[in-house]
Amino acid sequence: MNKVYVVGLGPGGEEFMTAQARAAMERADVLCGYTVYVDLVKHLYPGKETYVTPMTRELERCRWALETAAAGRTVAMVCSGDAGVYGMAGPLLQLAGEYGGAEVEVVPGVTSALSGAAVLGAPLMHDFCVISLSDLLTPWEQIERRLALAAAGGFSICLYNPSSKKRADYLRRACDILLREKSPDTVCGWVRNIGREGQQHRLLTLARLRDEQVDMFTTVFIGAGTTQAVAGRMVTPRGYEAKR
Amino acid sequence: MNKVYVVGLGPGGEEFMTAQARAAMERADVLCGYTVYVDLVKHLYPGKETYVTPMTRELERCRWALETAAAGRTVAMVCSGDAGVYGMAGPLLQLAGEYGGAEVEVVPGVTSALSGAAVLGAPLMHDFCVISLSDLLTPWEQIERRLALAAAGGFSICLYNPSSKKRADYLRRACDILLREKSPDTVCGWVRNIGREGQQHRLLTLARLRDEQVDMFTTVFIGAGTTQAVAGRMVTPRGYEAKR
Numbered sequence: 001m002n003k004v005y006v007v008g009l010g011p012g013g014e015e016f017m018t019a020q021a022r023a024a025m026e027r028a029d030v031l032c033g034y035t036v037y038v039d040l041v042k043h044l045y046p047g048k049e050t051y052v053t054p055m056t057r058e059l060e061r062c063r064w065a066l067e068t069a070a071a072g073r074t075v076a077m078v079c080s081g082d083a084g085v086y087g088m089a090g091p092l093l094q095l096a097g098e099y100g101g102a103e104v105e106v107v108p109g110v111t112s113a114l115s116g117a118a119v120l121g122a123p124l125m126h127d128f129c130v131i132s133l134s135d136l137l138t139p140w141e142q143i144e145r146r147l148a149l150a151a152a153g154g155f156s157i158c159l160y161n162p163s164s165k166k167r168a169d170y171l172r173r174a175c176d177i178l179l180r181e182k183s184p185d186t187v188c189g190w191v192r193n194i195g196r197e198g199q200q201h202r203l204l205t206l207a208r209l210r211d212e213q214v215d216m217f218t219t220v221f222i223g224a225g226t227t228q229a230v231a232g233r234m235v236t237p238r239g240y241e242a243k244r
Numbered sequence: 245m246n247k248v249y250v251v252g253l254g255p256g257g258e259e260f261m262t263a264q265a266r267a268a269m270e271r272a273d274v275l276c277g278y279t280v281y282v283d284l285v286k287h288l289y290p291g292k293e294t295y296v297t298p299m300t301r302e303l304e305r306c307r308w309a310l311e312t313a314a315a316g317r318t319v320a321m322v323c324s325g326d327a328g329v330y331g332m333a334g335p336l337l338q339l340a341g342e343y344g345g346a347e348v349e350v351v352p353g354v355t356s357a358l359s360g361a362a363v364l365g366a367p368l369m370h371d372f373c374v375i376s377l378s379d380l381l382t383p384w385e386q387i388e389r390r391l392a393l394a395a396a397g398g399f400s401i402c403l404y405n406p407s408s409k410k411r412a413d414y415l416r417r418a419c420d421i422l423l424r425e426k427s428p429d430t431v432c433g434w435v436r437n438i439g440r441e442g443q444q445h446r447l448l449t450l451a452r453l454r455d456e457q458v459d460m461f462t463t464v465f466i467g468a469g470t471t472q473a474v475a476g477r478m479v480t481p482r483g484y485e486a487k488r
Binding site for chain 2: 008058082129146150228
């Protein structure tokens with residue numbers, strides 16, 4: 001009681017959930033979250049109370065969860081991927097102080113950088129950066145600067161929110177920045193609907209990625225300079241070979 | 245059959261494993277891996293055959309797994325955290341071509357950037373970089389360069405392998421590089437033995453982190469400029485507040 005679990009579900013399917021995530025949802029009196037995420041799990045807990053809000057009502061949802069916990073109930077707020085990566089763990093912790101006695105516990109999950117990487121092979125085997133291309137909450141200039149620095153550092157890069165209806169050309173703009181530093185032949189890949197029905201993926205060069213149409217359900221991977229395509233898989237060497 | 249599952253276990257405890265990881269180990273004829281990781285799971289599958297090799301025998305272990313799969317058996321190679329983040333997915337995929345008919349399937353898991361972040365709060369809520377301080381397989385100059393660029397980009401930074409007996413001063417050297425760009429008051433944190441007996445964590449400033457003694461079982465988090473300490477938790481704002 002008096003607790004909000006903020007739960008990372010992974011890509012959505014039951015098989016990607018941790019036992020800890022399942023236990024938190026089991027214990028909760030009510031499951032809450034963005035409609036689409038609650039829909040992923042409510043069949044697992046038939047009859048359990050749910051509270052859903054649409055996409056743009058994040059803070060409202062956090063306040064409802066904290067208020068409900070402060071009143072003595074146990075809430076599980078569900079997020080796709082990891083609760084702490086562009087998820088709801090942050091706003092819940094920031095607001096918790098206003099709701100005396102409500103405790104927040106973060107339950108981590110498999111974020112799409114990891115689940116997408118597993119589909120493509122092993123693109124994140126060495127140092128990597130995760131960057132969101134959404135400028136809804138972040139100035140575009142900052143995103144550009146981070147892309148340029150990540151490219152200069154030779155990191156593998158995972159892009160979240162690479163596109164949306166209003167931002168149809170953002171991936172192209174991002175690739176143009178990366179192409180100033182990186183070879184057009186850099187091995188890249190994308191995965192769509194990770195772990196869900198209709199999962200698709202593709203390996204391609206950075207030059208081709210620039211002209212690719214992706215949607216908001218896609219996660220994009222840009223290889224480091226060392227990343228290779230090995231029998232249709234995207235692999236960034238860790239360096240064991242060099243040491244041999 | 246003819247399959248190597250390379251399985252991310254998460255921090256180690258059963259509660260952090262995904263159902264997919266459990267199913268892969270269940271299906272396997274033999275569990276293999278670094279001794280310490282196999283020890284984390286072998287009690288879950290009593291009587292199941294195991295094959296262990298010590299820390300430095302990574303490629304040997306991969307070759308054994310592929311050879312065993314090529315001979316018609318099913319192998320689960322276990323890794324702590326995620327199989328694709330400084331794990332064994334990469335070398336297995338690179339070598340697989342030499343072992344006709346052996347298929348490699350990557351099973352993702354909760355890497356310590358995510359599990360450690362959940363203990364501290366939500367330090368990775370916005371763009372972040374993961375950097376290993378181990379120079380066993382990577383030139384130190386490259387590590388320095390990545391630290392400097394990650395600091396310049398205002399990323400949250402998660403450091404893997406921050407120290408070892410031979411590299412006792414590496415975290416200090418890393419902090420000195422970060423301090424050229426970042427405030428000494430930057431909110432930082434570390435977690436030791438994540439999800440295991442004796443788990444410990446601490447929030448501290450970057451200036452204090454510089455003089456902290458950490459070991460190889462510790463994951464370190466360096467905040468972005470915006471990261472705050474909120475009631476003892478480390479939180480990087482996502483930006484919802486600004487939008488309100």
